[in-house]
Amino acid sequence: MGRTRIRDIRHRELIDATVSAVHQRGYAVVTMAEIASLAGASAASINYYFGSKEKLMEATMRHLMTLLKQAMLERYATAQTPLDRLNAVLDANFSDRLYTIEQCSVWVQFWSSAPYVPTLARLHQINRARVTSHFRAELGALLSPARRETVRVALQSYMDGVWLEAAQAAAPLQPARARAEAREVAALLLRSNSQG
Numbered sequence: 533m534g535r536t537r538i539r540d541i542r543h544r545e546l547i548d549a550t551v552s553a554v555h556q557r558g559y560a561v562v563t564m565a566e567i568a569s570l571a572g573a574s575a576a577s578i579n580y581y582f583g584s585k586e587k588l589m590e591a592t593m594r595h596l597m598t599l600l601k602q603a604m605l606e607r608y609a610t611a612q613t614p615l616d617r618l619n620a621v622l623d624a625n626f627s628d629r630l631y632t633i634e635q636c637s638v639w640v641q642f643w644s645s646a647p648y649v650p651t652l653a654r655l656h657q658i659n660r661a662r663v664t665s666h667f668r669a670e671l672g673a674l675l676s677p678a679r680r681e682t683v684r685v686a687l688q689s690y691m692d693g694v695w696l697e698a699a700q701a702a703a704p705l706q707p708a709r710a711r712a713e714a715r716e717v718a719a720l721l722l723r724s725n726s727q728g
Contacts, residue, residue, distance in 0.1 A: 542581055543591070545571045550592040555634040559589070559641040590651045593642050596635060597659055603627035604666070614673035615722075619715055621666045625691050626710040633705055636698040663688060679725040690717050 549571035553562045564575040564585050571577075582588040607620035625631075646656040667687060671680040691714065698705055 539581070542573070542577070546573065546578060546581060546588060547592045547595050549573075550588055551596075551634050551638050554589075554592075554641060555637040559638075559645055564588075586649070586651065589642070589649075590655065592638070593652060593655050596630070596639060597655065599627070599630045599635075600624060600659070601662075603630060614670050618667070618670040618674065618718060621663070621670065622687070622691070622714040622718060623711045625663075626694075626707050626714060628707045631698065631705055631707040631710055633698060633701050636695050636701075636705070640696055640699040674722060675725055683721045683725050686721055687718060690714070 546567065549567050550562075553567045553570050556562075557566060564578045567585075567588070568575045568578055578585065578588055582591060603624035604620065607623050608617060611617040611620045642652055643656055646652040664684065667684040668680065671684055674680075675683055694710060694714070698710075
């Protein structure tokens with residue numbers, strides 16, 4: 533395994549600081565100086581490593597998307613059936629590493645800004661298409677064509693709603709409970725829409 537470069541360490545520190553600063557101050561108003569201060573750096577270092585606040589925000593969003601992708605791959609590795617894989621999609625979206633108040637807050641703020649920031653809009657489209665594709669693939673083996681899209685929309689809307697509430701939570705989140713509740717919602721939707 534190769535050594536971690538100073539540049540990579542600094543990138544990660546600035547991304548972690550961005551998550552904290554955006555959660556505390558808000559995406560629209562947070563400054564590079566505030567982010568840098570949380571990272572124990574200078575605003576000039578953000579320019580040096582990322583080029584601009586917008587590029588740092590894009591890198592932060594890419595980092596969160598990578599966490600989601602890693603969580604998905606970990607869970608897919610042990611999934612045996614279409615239902616296992618559907619649950620893997622749900623579980624990944626509420627993984628311990630991703631489902632925190634800070635990260636939910638940042639995620640929701642970025643997506644609400646996406647219509648006005650082309651780079652974030654593109655990332656939003658990529659992420660949405662990825663999640664939609666996973667749901668469609670697994671629901672295709674579980675439901676009739678006439679019902680699977682309704683269930684997919686319901687599940688994605690459910691996840692979005694839970695994340696929106698989590699972004700405003702006053703107490704620490706409980707990822708294991710969120711995963712169990714998401715599985716229960718999926719089971720209810722599958723039962724009520726099953727063929728037969």
